Amino acid sequence: xQNIDQPTEMTATEGAIVQINCTYQxxxxxxxxxxxxxxxxxxxxxxxxxxxxxxxxxxxxxFLSRSKGYSYLLLxxxxxxxxxxxxxxxxxxxxxKTIFGAGTRLFVKA
Amino acid sequence: xxxxxxxxxHQVTQMGQEVILRCVPISNHLYFYWYRQILGQKVEFLVxxxxxxxxxxxxxxxxxxxxxxxxxxxxxLKIRSTxxxxxxxxxxxxxxxxxxxxxxxxxxxxxxxxx
Numbered sequence: 001x002q003n004i005d006q007p008t009e010m011t012a013t014e015g016a017i018v019q020i021n022c023t024y025q026x027x028x029x030x031x032x033x034x035x036x037x038x039x040x041x042x043x044x045x046x047x048x049x050x051x052x053x054x055x056x057x058x059x060x061x062x063f064l065s066r067s068k069g070y071s072y073l074l075l076x077x078x079x080x081x082x083x084x085x086x087x088x089x090x091x092x093x094x095x096x097k098t099i100f101g102a103g104t105r106l107f108v109k110a
Numbered sequence: 111x112x113x114x115x116x117x118x119x120h121q122v123t124q125m126g127q128e129v130i131l132r133c134v135p136i137s138n139h140l141y142f143y144w145y146r147q148i149l150g151q152k153v154e155f156l157v158x159x160x161x162x163x164x165x166x167x168x169x170x171x172x173x174x175x176x177x178x179x180x181x182x183x184x185x186x187l188k189i190r191s192t193x194x195x196x197x198x199x200x201x202x203x204x205x206x207x208x209x210x211x212x213x214x215x216x217x218x219x220x221x222x223x224x225x
Contacts, residue, residue: 031211033213035214037153041218041219042201042216042217042218042219043153043201043214043216044216045213045214045215048211048213050211087152087153089153096141096158096160096165096166097143097155097158097166097168098155098214099155100145100152100153100154100155101152102151102152103152103153
């Protein structure tokens with residue numbers, strides 16, 4: 001079976017750092033994605049990890065531990081516009097479909 | 111920047127009616143997908159399409175659903191006899207290849223309401 005777990009909601013303050021965790025159990029693993037989805041809009045790509053370790057891209061970093069089935073997305077210097085849902089998604093073996101978690105709604109307050 | 115376009119943005123239909131949702135993927139992309147998102151729930155995979163045939167489908171994609179690429183640019187999802195539970199946002203997506211790190215480009219979605 002396939003299962004992707006992430007917290008439902010998080011709240012953080014503008015300028016702060018927030019870490020959004022994701023654990024997964026999938027039949028096969030060919031990479032983990034993070035997408036951002038603003039309310040009423042389409043998901044947009046943030047990051048991809050397939051090897052263990054940290055990938056940094058500006059204010060956003062993503063970490064993967066394949067042995068633990070664990071990833072996190074780190075957002076630094078939070079801005080109000082970062083208020084959105086963050087979707088953890090996994091590509092299994094076979095390679096055609098990407099399976100999404102339910103998403104974490106992040107609220108950034110002033 | 112090239113984008114995936116979907117029409118219509120909103121579709122209201124009566125239960126039992128057929129609907130066709132339309133998508134124009136990014137022009138050099140080869141792989142096409144439909145996902146749906148019921149309000150407040152997760153994005154769910156429906157189907158992937160490559161080289162004019164379905165490459166993978168989920169258990170949601172039953173006989174009432176079909177996909178087609180009628181010409182060189184459009185990609186459509188047909189729901190033959192809509193049910194109340196088909197009400198959702200339907201996203202079309204495309205990717206250049208199906209390599210593991212290939213990100214999905216999503217359209218802005220069609221909000222389908224079945225009454």
